[in-house]
Amino acid sequence: MPRAELADTALRKLFDAAKLAFERAYAPYSRFSVGAAILSEDGRIYAAPNVENAAYPAGTCAEAGAISAMIGGGSRRIAELVVVGAGEGLCTPCGACRQRIREFAGPECPIHIAGPEGIRASFTLSTLLPYSFGPENLGGGA
Ligand code: THU
DSSP states (O other): HHHHHHHHHHHHHHHHHHHHHHTTTTOTTOOOOEEEEEEESSSEEEEEOOOOSSSSSGGGGGHHHHHHHHHTTTTOEEEEEEEEESSSSOOOOOOHHHHHHHHHOTTTOOEEEEEEEEEEEEEEHHHHTOOOOOGGGGGTTT
């Protein structure tokens, strides 16, 4: 299989995982379902939906859930990420989730924003969160 086709297949698999999570979202309050899927650097896929709560601030974003699944699953680095959300606008990660992703991804990490029909736009982490603060900024002061 040619390289580009292989990359397409891997991305399709990641999209499918994010879409399945999207379909399983628990979002009775906002009625805005989101699914996120992470491809870790060690080649595994971790996915999660948003999970809302009657006490609204206790709800969690899909990206946060996928990161928890990744850490709980034993992986540490994000190679690529797909976020699926419906609606006309792009479902780009919220500010807090950009920072959560930043903890475990490099500046060139691709972040693909999709609708249920497929990928709509692709960014890198550094375009979504420029001049970010991360573990290195603590400079051993932790
Ligand atoms: N949400 C996510 O899960 N990820 C995003 O990237 C944007 C927003 C969730 C939070 C809340 O459950 C719903 O979408 C509406 O904001």
